[in-house]
Every structure is written in C-alpha cells, then in structure tokens.
Ligand SMILES: NC(=O)c1ccc[n+]([C@@H]2O[C@H](COP(=O)([O-])OP(=O)(O)OC[C@H]3O[C@@H](n4cnc5c(N)ncnc54)[C@H](O)[C@@H]3O)[C@@H](O)[C@H]2O)c1
C-alpha cells in the first residue's frame with residue numbers, strides 16, 4: 001500500500017453524487033482517508049443534489065413527533081446530523097469525516113481526486129458547472145454505469161468527463177450491489193486506471209516552466225502535451241497539467257489505497273473501455289433477465305439470457321472500441337461476468353423488470369413506486385444503444401439488446417424473447 005514518503009501535500013477527495021452507490025462509495029473512501037492520514041486529508045466532501053425530505057418511517061432515526069420525522073428538512077442537513085443518508089442509503093452509519101455539501105463548486109474546490117458517482121443522465125450538466133472550479137491537475141474516477149451516446153458516437157463516461165474537464169479519468173465497476181457493500185458484505189471490484197506517463201513516480205515529469213525566479217510548485221505552469229490513445233485506438237494530443245511534485249502521484253498504489261477495504265477487494269487493471277462497457281451493457285441484460293423471471297420461466301431461462309448478453313457485450317466492445325477492449329475483462333474481472341451475474345440476480349434493473357411483468361405495468365411505474373428516488377440505468381441505456389445500433393444498421397447483430405428495447409417499447413412481448421435472441425422473429 002502507498003505511503004507518503006517524500007510527499008508533503010495531502011490529497012483532498014470529493015465524491016460527486018450521493019445516491020445509493022454514491023453514498024456507499026463515499027463511506028468507503030472516507031474510511032480509507034481516515035486510515036491513511038499521511039496521504040489524504042481526512043475530511044471527504046460529498047456533493048448532494050439538495051432536496052427536502054423527512055426521515056422515512058422505516059428509518060431507525062424515525063421518531064414520531066420529532067421535527068426531522070414530521071417536517072421536511074434539507075437532505076444535507078439530515079445526512080450531516082444523523083451521519084446517515086436517510087433517503088438513499090438508509091440505516092448505514094456513514095463516517096463522521098464524510099461531509100454532505102449542497103454546493104458543487106464548493107465541494108470540489110481544491111480536491112485532487114474527484115469521484116463521479118451519480119445516475120448518468122446528470123453528469124454532462126454537472127461537468128459544465130464544475131469547469132473552472134476544479135484543480136487543473138485533479139484526476140478522476142468514474143463509478144457511473146452507463147455509456148454516453150448520441151447519434152454520432154458512443155463514448156465512455158470516463159472519457160467524456162475527462163474531455164469536458166481537461167483531466168485524466170479512470171473507471172470503477174464491479175459486482176457491487178450498493179446495499180450489500182454498505183453493509184460490509186464481501187465483494188470485489190475492478191478499477192481501470194491507465195494514467196498518463198507523466199503521473200508515474202519516476203522519473204520526475206518534464207514540464208514547461210516559465211522563465212524568471214523559481215516559482216513555488218503551486219505557481220508552475222506544469223502543462224504537458226500528452227500523446228493520448230483513446231479507447232477506440234485514436235491518438236490525439238491533449239494538454240494535461242502535471243500535479244505538483246510535493247503531492248504523491250495518483251497511480252495504481254494510491255487508487256488502491258483509497259478504495260480497497262477488508263470487505264471490498266480491488267483489482268486494478270488498464271482496460272478502461274472494457275470495465276466501463278461491462279458496467280453499462282449488463283444493465284440491459286439485467287432487464288431482459290428480469291422479464292423472463294417475471295414470467296416464472298426459471299433459472300435456465302435466466303442463464304440463457306445472460307449467456308447471449310455476455311456475448312453481445314463483448315461483441316459491442318470489439319466492434320465499436322477496436323482492439324482496446326480485452327475479452328478477458330468481460331470473462332475474468334468483477335466488472336464483467338461477476339457484475340452480470342449479480343445484476344441479473346438481485347439488481348434494481350432485474351427486480352423492477354421482473355415486477356413489471358408480474359404486475360403487468362410499465363417498468364417506469366415500478367421504478368417510481370419501489371425505488372424512492374433511485375433511478376434505473378438500464379432503460380435509458382437500452383434506448384441509447386438501440387438508436388446507436390440502428391443508425392449503423394447493426395440491429396440484427398445484437399438481437400438481445402434490440403429485443404429488450406422493443407419489449408420496453410411494447411412492440412413485442414417477453415414471450416418472444418427466445419425467438420428474438422435467435423433472430424427467428426423480426
Ligand atoms: N445502486 C447500486 O447498487 C449501484 C451499484 C454500482 C453502480 N451503480 C451505478 O452508480 C451510479 C449512481 O447510482 P446511485 O445508485 O448512486 O444513484 P441512485 O439510483 O440512488 O440515484 C439517485 C441520485 O440521483 C440524484 N439526482 C436526482 N435528480 C438529480 C439531478 N437533477 N441532478 C443531479 N442528481 C440528481 C439524487 O439526489 C440521488 O443522489 C449509476 O450509474 C449506477 O448504475 C449503482
């Protein structure tokens with residue numbers, strides 16, 4: 001594990017997002033910053049999308065007659081008072097060094113490590129608000145499970161965040177149902193972090209320094225033109241800022257120290273595209289698995305959907321992200337097959353899809369009734385991926401992804417899925 005060694009400055013960490021997974025990850029990193037005061041500032045900021053809420057009746061903090069249980073209060077106030085995200089991760093004790101902050105700009109101020117963890121629909125707008133307010137040499141980790149799609153392109157959130165903010169950003173994804181992780185039940189995760197060469201500990205990075213008297217490290221113009229190969233194999237030149245030399249480089253060691261816990265085991269790899277795609281595409285497969293479970297079709301049917309889903313996940317990566325995506329990320333890492341299995345067994349996408357078939361209502365209706373503000377990612381990812389494939393005439397090559405979208409749209413029925421998967425039904 002990393003130690004401070006020659007570095008005198010500490011990393012400040014901010015988690016952008018505070019939903020079910022956002023709060024669980026914030027708990028983990030706050031536990032680790034407390035355990036490693038040589039590397040990190042103890043206090044971790046967590047940006048909260050502010051809303052008014054009361055303590056729910058099911059919470060251990062609910063007391064009939066108490067002002068928090070009867071009148072709405074700001075969620076940040078409740079989190080900081082009870083050290084419990086009573087709405088999105090109820091009844092989990094959050095470390096007292098984790099501070100909920102409703103101001104995005106204030107929470108990211110001076111942070112050298114930014115962790116992005118919120119439903120993917122919101123990240124673009126938040127990055128726009130963060131521009132100019134973050135340290136230019138900050139580095140990021142995206143815990144978002146989704147892909148950024150428009151008619152032109154499909155992109156990884158780690159890359160679109162990185163481009164918007166002018167920073168390097170890796171990705172964390174794995175078989176991680178948030179409530180289980182928060183209850184400290186053992187799980188594994190995969191972090192893909194392939195930082196620019198200038199971030200390595202040795203040798204000291206080359207940097208362009210202004211002429212004149214020697215400035216302090218914080219005043220140096222440490223911009224480096226970094227030749228960068230993106231997840232599709234395209235090489236471009238990006239201007240990145242070298243972190244000051246009195247701050248420990250954000251390399252695999254530091255990343256592992258920040259996220260690894262006795263109950264949360266981290267593998268660090270370099271395949272950012274594979275890790276991100278695994279987390280995004282399995283959500284579509286989880287919906288399809290939930291649909292067949294809703295019909296009462298049993299474990300064999302679920303396994304068949306998962307098998308086809310895994311093949312389509314790998315194919316999608318290979319087809320649209322060239323050879324940068326490694327098949328073994330899908331077959332060997334937590335971010336691949338393990339996440340697929342857990343999501344298709346007990347994830348929200350699976351559970352809501354199952355209930356929608358059982359109750360004969362739309363999945364959106366179930367989401368609203370059952371998730372108390374948490375949001376499904378599979379429904380929008382299914383739509384995004386469908387439109388992306390359609391624009392390229394590739395629908396027939398991804399029958400499960402396309403079939404799931406068409407069921408969601410009400411164009412075909414769940415009973416059609418076996419034939420859809422085999423391309424027998426159009
Ligand atoms: N929950 C899990 O078990 C889990 C596990 C691993 C990964 N993930 C992934 O983590 C990411 C975050 O998921 P989550 O579970 O933390 O979120 P969630 O489903 O709990 O979503 C609710 C969050 O969205 C916020 N929100 C609502 N409206 C907003 C707005 N207009 N702007 C900004 N934020 C707004 C809410 O305040 C809340 O924090 C997703 O990509 C998800 O797929 C989730």
Ligand SMILES: O=P(O)(O)OC[C@H](O)CO
Pocket residue numbers: 145174175176177178283286339342343346347348349350376377
């Ligand atoms: O609950 P879901 O379906 O969003 O999935 C949760 C996690 O991604 C499982 O690893």
